[in-house]
Amino acid sequence: MRKTATACVALAAVLTAAPAVAQDVKFVGIFEMSGPGTTAGTNFKNGADLAIKEINAMGGILGRKIAITSSDTASNPTTAKALAQKAVDEQPYILLGPVFSGSVLSSMIVAQEAGLPQWIGGEAANITQQGNPFVFRTSFSQAQSMPKIANYIAGDLKAKSIAVAWVNNDFGKGGRDQIAKEMGSRNVKVVADLSTEPGQVDFSAVVTRAKQSNPDVLFVYLNEEESARLLRELKKQGWDMKKNPVVGETTLIGQKVIELAGDAANGAQAHVGLTIDAPNPLLTAFAAKYEAAYKAKSDHNGIKGYTGVYVIKAVTEKLGKFDRKAFAEAMKTAQVSAKDNPGVLMSVCFNKDGDLDRDSYLAVVKDGKQVIEKTLPPVGICKVP
Amino acid sequence: MQEILQVTISGLATGAIYAMVAMGFTLLWQTTSTINFAQGEFVMLPAFLMLGGIVVLDLPLAVAFVGALLISAALLGAAFKRAIIDPMIRHGVLPLAIATIGLTLALKNGVKAIYGAEAHPFPHPFPVEIWRVLGVAFSSYDIAVIASVAAVVFALNRFLNGTMTGRSMQAVAQNPEAAVVLGIDVKRLILYTFVVNAALAAAAALLVTPVYLFKFDLGESLGLKAFYAAIIGGFNQMRGALVGGLIVGVLENLSAVYFAPAYKDAVALGLFVLVILFRPEGLLGREEARRV
Known part of the structure; x- marks a missing residue:
């Protein structure tokens, strides 16, 4: 039993x-x-x-x-x-x-x-x-996305000079090196190289330096929260995004960035690999x-x-x-x-x-929303079905 | 020249906020020999309360600020003194400083547990525009911040020098034993000092959070810079803290623009080290002798 x-x-x-x-x-x-x-x-x-x-x-x-x-x-x-x-x-x-x-x-x-x-x-x-x-x-990878952005800056925006604001970590350094290389091959001069720290809260000096260099385009390669703080500071210092476009990667105009930056995000442009507004x-x-x-x-x-x-x-x-x-x-x-x-x-x-490949987008923030301006084809590192 | 002016104004705005937080350090040091390492979190908490009022209760910013100011005065002023300072002060400066470090962790992690670790937007209390004066462009927000801090300092100065309570607080700061002999209620006046410190922190929160964005660790760098500023200006002089804050803010901005932004944060630390080495009482501080 x-x-x-x-x-x-x-x-x-x-x-x-x-x-x-x-x-x-x-x-x-x-x-x-x-x-x-x-x-x-x-x-x-x-x-x-x-x-x-x-x-x-x-x-x-x-x-x-x-x-x-x-x-x-x-x-x-x-x-x-x-x-x-x-x-x-x-x-x-x-x-x-x-x-x-x-x-x-x-x-x-x-x-x-x-x-x-x-x-x-x-x-x-x-x-x-x-x-x-x-x-x-x-x-x-930055190796795939940066050529797309560089084509846009040099081709569509016809920029001759850019200022690069980047975050001093592996992500930022990689992006900064890639964009500098791509810009160099398109005869676009990097007139200001603006390093920032992860978690940085005050961007007044960065924006002042960027204004001082008077670039055709300000390229921003920061993480989300820092991107939002930079956009707020740009607005505070009266940066004109129509005259000097602010361009970046997905982290510049992500949903959270738009929420944090509010109307300061309007006018920012970026290459976005993935977006819910596509x-x-x-x-x-x-x-x-x-x-x-x-x-x-x-x-x-x-x-x-x-x-x-x-x-x-x-x-x-x-x-x-x-x-x-x-x-x-x-x-x-x-x-x-x-x-x-x-x-x-x-x-x-x-x-x-x-590495992966697929379509991607060029987007601009209008009235607090990402608006897709252009769909970009895959780079061609593999065959997308 | 125009550019230097712009950079200086922008630095003064940042420095004014450092100064306001630094003045809290000196107030507490003068009355109770307390070094409050939770000073940065004393700025973060009112910002959190204001955000709660705006998001949860749908209050206008001004009403949320008044509410946060009152709650801060009660929590970070009276309750902080009763719960932490009073029981710890008899054990000396070091245990008290460690207790405030503990409070830092508790406040940060408490807010993180309630509101998460992500950043949140915070409304500007003043319009954000560009004003052009004689060809020089100024941010209206920077000017408003400088004017606000100037108004707070003026009001505090009037209170401390123009009222009986304020003069009594100064007497307590200068010589507590003599103040008791003169019949001053020292305990009550020390409580007032803590309440004033909490109010200064709440005002700093209103001005700085729209720029830094709200996050549970909002006070980290601010508290540290304010501490440096207080040491640089003079830890036992309120005007020293004011000057220290402004110096740090302006030099940080000038060095970032004309040298390299990456070394901006090193400016306050460098000045701090120089002052400790060559003028430990601070630029405007007075030498202190202590019985051992």
């Missing part, structure tokens, strides 16, 4: 515990949930969480639901590296994040050594120039779902987190198994169409370095 009771208890334990262990596929997220990268990291995490919730509601990936645990890097590369090590010990299928390039560079070595595929939000060009076969982007019904539907879930508008990082998880789903299902090494190999030639996989929102392809 006693043996029977023990067996029943053991059987019950197995029946209740086994499905959760067998069916869940583990993801680990390391995001900037505090510190200067809060806006970026929180959006990325929210986007990824939303995609995971939807995928789980549809039955998961290959019949297994995704279980994710997330940690805060505090926007600190050392913490990011430690959390990546912790993630490796948990043996997940995928590591999501971080978003800041400095944190990506410190954590990617750990993931690479463990053969753990890592989906990152960083844009610094050197991330995918180091031969790491396990790192994959959710956005353009003329794309899938992105519009995503924007509504995100806003319903988080009572806030998604910026490009929210879209990055969301599409990243859906690309993982599409590639894994095509592969037919959960095999980290095989997954990384398959990513080198991955082509995911939005028609067959609506969750990816825009058709995308990847190359052997983990």
